[in-house]
Amino acid sequence: MTRAAGGTLTQRVVWALTGTVALFVTALALLAYLTFDQMEDDLVNDILNTEMDRLVQHARSGDEFLPQRGARELGGSMRAWLKADGQSPPGIPAQILALDNGLHLLETAEYTWHVMVADTGRGKVYLMYDASDNEQRVRDFGLFVLGVGAICVVGAYALSRRVAAIAVGPLLELTDRLSTWAPGSPDLAVTRDDEAGRLIEAFNRVQNQVDRSIAREREFAGNLSHEVRTPLAAIRSDSELMLLMQDLAPGQRQRLERIVDSVDDVIVSLETARAMARDQLRAPEPVDLAACMQDAWRGYEAMARAAELRFENHIPEGRVRELDRYALLTVLRNLVRNAVEHAAPATLRASLTAQGALELRDDGRGIDSADLPFLFRRYYRGRLRDAGGAQAGDSARGLGLAIAKRVCDMQGWSLTVASEREGERHGTCFWLDLDGATDRRA
Numbered sequence: 001m002t003r004a005a006g007g008t009l010t011q012r013v014v015w016a017l018t019g020t021v022a023l024f025v026t027a028l029a030l031l032a033y034l035t036f037d038q039m040e041d042d043l044v045n046d047i048l049n050t051e052m053d054r055l056v057q058h059a060r061s062g063d064e065f066l067p068q069r070g071a072r073e074l075g076g077s078m079r080a081w082l083k084a085d086g087q088s089p090p091g092i093p094a095q096i097l098a099l100d101n102g103l104h105l106l107e108t109a110e111y112t113w114h115v116m117v118a119d120t121g122r123g124k125v126y127l128m129y130d131a132s133d134n135e136q137r138v139r140d141f142g143l144f145v146l147g148v149g150a151i152c153v154v155g156a157y158a159l160s161r162r163v164a165a166i167a168v169g170p171l172l173e174l175t176d177r178l179s180t181w182a183p184g185s186p187d188l189a190v191t192r193d194d195e196a197g198r199l200i201e202a203f204n205r206v207q208n209q210v211d212r213s214i215a216r217e218r219e220f221a222g223n224l225s226h227e228v229r230t231p232l233a234a235i236r237s238d239s240e241l242m243l244l245m246q247d248l249a250p251g252q253r254q255r256l257e258r259i260v261d262s263v264d265d266v267i268v269s270l271e272t273a274r275a276m277a278r279d280q281l282r283a284p285e286p287v288d289l290a291a292c293m294q295d296a297w298r299g300y301e302a303m304a305r306a307a308e309l310r311f312e313n314h315i316p317e318g319r320v321r322e323l324d325r326y327a328l329l330t331v332l333r334n335l336v337r338n339a340v341e342h343a344a345p346a347t348l349r350a351s352l353t354a355q356g357a358l359e360l361r362d363d364g365r366g367i368d369s370a371d372l373p374f375l376f377r378r379y380y381r382g383r384l385r386d387a388g389g390a391q392a393g394d395s396a397r398g399l400g401l402a403i404a405k406r407v408c409d410m411q412g413w414s415l416t417v418a419s420e421r422e423g424e425r426h427g428t429c430f431w432l433d434l435d436g437a438t439d440r441r442a
Contacts, residue, residue: 012159013164021156029145039116040134041114045103047078048116055080059120077130084123096126126321174203174275197280205344236263258302264308265299265333271326281410284322290315292325293350296332297393300340311336315350315358321434327407328434331415334400335360335430340366345429357414358432367428375417376405408432 051074058083071091072080081089081096088097095106099117101124106113114129151264239259242248248256271282290313297304297311304311339348343364351359369374379398408415414433420426 005341010161010164010168013168014160017160017163018153022153025149025152029149032145033138033142037138040131040138041105044114044129044131044134048103048114048127048129051061051078051080052116052118052125055125055127056118056120059122059125064320072126077133079128081126082120082123083126093128096128099126199216201321228266230262232266236260239263261299264295268326268329268333282324282326285325286320287323287325287328288317289319289321289352290317292328293332293358296329296336297350299333300336304336304340304344304348307340309340309343309362310347312347312349315352319352323434324411327411330407331404331413331432332360334356334404335432337400339364339428346427353431356434358434359429359431361427363427366426367417367419368421369419372417372419376401376415378402 049342055072071089072082074080081092083089083092083097089100096113096115099115101117101119103115104115106115112131112135114131116127118125118127137439174395236259243256244251245258293315297313301311336348339346339360339362346362346364348360348362351361353359371380377398379402392428405415407413412435414435416431416433417428419428
């Protein structure tokens with residue numbers, strides 16, 4: 001299964017569900033914490049208001065309830081002071097004494113005080129509520145909510161993995177089956193009646209069609225090679241015997257040599273077609289690059305002469321590599337044919353680069369830059385077509401370079417092209433990098 005930048009599909013489903021639950025739980029926990037904190041503050045303020053009303057009434061009715069020389073204890077967390085005649089009562093904190101009438105909140109690292117100040121007409125009443133215990137309860141509640149939230153996130157992660165397995169499982173099952181499928185294997189068993197099962201059933205039908213098509217293609221390639229090879233061998237042997245005759249005219253000898261070369265070209269084409277149909281590589285053999293280039297040229301020498309294409313083979317003799325000779329011949333023959341059809345009149349030069357790649361360069365009219373990205377596509381001709389429009393046999397064109405590229409891909413070779421149409425340096429150059437082929441001196 002192809003992994004995206006954010007992980008597999010299962011992982012993305014798990015993290016999406018877990019993240020959604022985590023955001024919801026976090027928002028809910030924060031809201032609960034703030035609500036509980038506000039409720040505690042409101043409760044304390046309500047207590048202060050109620051108690052302050054009672055204190056004001058007692059202060060106005062007499063001096064017995066609020067002493068002028070100390071604090072009135074109103075419970076474990078609340079106390080009150082009366083400031084009369086401008087005298088500050090003893091024991092009152094200085095922070096409280098400086099406050100104006102109304103509700104106040106004093107917070108430090110050590111304490112949290114809610115203070116209410118009111119004027120009774122006979123003096124000021126200071127009422128303080130120590131809310132440190134309330135704040136501790138708020139913090140404890142926050143830790144409890146945090147723990148519950150963490151448990152919810154962990155549970156959401158486990159549940160998300162289960163949901164992701166149920167949702168993505170059929171796709172993963174299909175992907176595993178497709179990854180192990182190869183043409184010719186038995187049908188995939190349909191074990192479920194759902195979307196994945198119907199998809200597998202549909203794929204079975206496609207697989208059967210592909211298997212039959214590949215089988216017919218391989219059978220056709222095998223039959224063609226078997227049926228044609230025998231008459232070709234007979235034609236070649238008869239032509240070679242006739243070449244041994246002494247009373248042949250020069251024209252007759254030339255035609256017989258052309259027949260032998262054509263038979264060799266057909267054999268190369270058959271071997272290449274069979275290898276491409278089976279997608280199997282032939283065993284490598286020692287191949288002299290200069291001689292192989294000359295053989296590829298010889299098959300189109302008559303056509304090149306008529307098209308005024310000259311050939312110069314600058315590949316050093318004795319440069320031998322271990323590779324598939326038929327594959328190399330197929331690539332070189334298609335490159336030579338391309339030069340005959342589209343570069344002539346020109347000169348085609350074959351050589352080796354400093355890195356050991358084969359280079360076929362011509363000084364013809366070149367290829368339009370807009371055609372270069374599509375040059376190796378099947379049936380693509382673009383501006384390579386002559387200005388006169390379609391010609392006889394034009395429908396068969398557009399395959400040579402595509403076949404050459406296909407063979408290079410099978411062999412692990414690299415085939416690239418560059419071309420110029422403007423300026424003094426015009427023409428086309430193909431580079432065939434035989435990377436992986438063993439290079440040795442003869």
